[in-house]
Amino acid sequence: MTTTAADALLTRGGLGTRRRDPLYWIAVGFLGLVVLVAAFAPLIAPYDPEAIDFAAIWAPPSAAHPLGTDQLGRDLLSRLIMGTRESLVGPLLLLVGATVLGVTIGIVAAWNGGWIDVLLARITDVMFAFPGLLFVVLVIAVFGEGPATAVIALALAYAPVIAKFTRSIALSELARPYVDAYRVQGVGGAAIAARYVVPNMTPALLGYLVVLFGEGLMGLATLSYLGFGAQPPSSEWGLMVQEGQDGIVLGHFGPTLVPGLAIAAVVVAVNIVGVRLSERLGARA
Numbered sequence: 001m002t003t004t005a006a007d008a009l010l011t012r013g014g015l016g017t018r019r020r021d022p023l024y025w026i027a028v029g030f031l032g033l034v035v036l037v038a039a040f041a042p043l044i045a046p047y048d049p050e051a052i053d054f055a056a057i058w059a060p061p062s063a064a065h066p067l068g069t070d071q072l073g074r075d076l077l078s079r080l081i082m083g084t085r086e087s088l089v090g091p092l093l094l095l096v097g098a099t100v101l102g103v104t105i106g107i108v109a110a111w112n113g114g115w116i117d118v119l120l121a122r123i124t125d126v127m128f129a130f131p132g133l134l135f136v137v138l139v140i141a142v143f144g145e146g147p148a149t150a151v152i153a154l155a156l157a158y159a160p161v162i163a164k165f166t167r168s169i170a171l172s173e174l175a176r177p178y179v180d181a182y183r184v185q186g187v188g189g190a191a192i193a194a195r196y197v198v199p200n201m202t203p204a205l206l207g208y209l210v211v212l213f214g215e216g217l218m219g220l221a222t223l224s225y226l227g228f229g230a231q232p233p234s235s236e237w238g239l240m241v242q243e244g245q246d247g248i249v250l251g252h253f254g255p256t257l258v259p260g261l262a263i264a265a266v267v268v269a270v271n272i273v274g275v276r277l278s279e280r281l282g283a284r285a
Helices: 003-013 015-019 022-039 076-112 114-129 132-143 147-174 177-184 189-225 237-244 254-284
Strands: none
Touching (some): 022 076, 022 254, 076 189, 076 254, 147 189, 177 189
C-alpha cells in the first residue's frame, strides 16, 4: 500500500482527522480537566471559599494564595475551584430543560403539520420577538431572583431556538421510508418518534447543543453579574466578576480577571468542541 493510499484510508477512518486537529483534542482535554475539578472541588480547594481574612485583603499572588485574594481576603483559587461546579451545573440544567421542551415542540410540529405546526410556529415566533435578556428579566421580575429562576428563565428562552432547529431536521427525518413502514405496521406516532426518530436526530442535535452550553454558561454568568442569578456568598464565576470589579479602580485586577478568563476559556473550548463535533457527526450521517 502506498503512502498516499494509507493516508487516505486513515482519513476515512477518522484517524487522520484526529491527528490533524490538535486544537480539538486540546479543548476536549481542557474541558475534561474542568469537569474533574468540578467533581472533586471540595477536595482540591486549599481553603474554605467563604473564609474571610481581613489581614489578606487584595493580597497579590503568593505561595499561600497562588491567585491572590479578593476584597474580603478570600482565596481566589479556592473560590474559582468551588465556583466551577455551580458554573457548569447551571448551564447543564437549563440545557436539559430547554432540550426536552424544544425537542418536544419541534417533533410535534413536524409530525402533525397543518394548524398544529402553524400554531406552534407562531408561539415560538412570539417568544423570538422578545430579546432574550429582556424575556429572562421579565421572568425573574415575576418569580424573583436566584439561580433556580435564572436557569428556568434561560431554559424557556432557549427552548424556541432548539424547537426550530429540531423541526427542521425532524422534517427531513420523517420523510425517510422507514417512518412510513412503521406506520403501515401499526406502530404509533409517539413510539416511532421516541424509538427511531429522536435517536436518529441525536447526532445532528448533539453538536448544536454543545455550542448552546457555552451560550448558557455566558447567559447565567451575565445574570449573576447583573444580580439576578447566583447570590452572595456563592462563588459562581459571573458573581465573582461582579464582586471584584470595585478593585479595578484600585489597581487590583485579579478578582475580576481570574473568573472572567475562566468563563472565556470554557466558552471557547466548548465552541471548538461543538463545531468540530457537528462537522464529524454530519460527515458520518
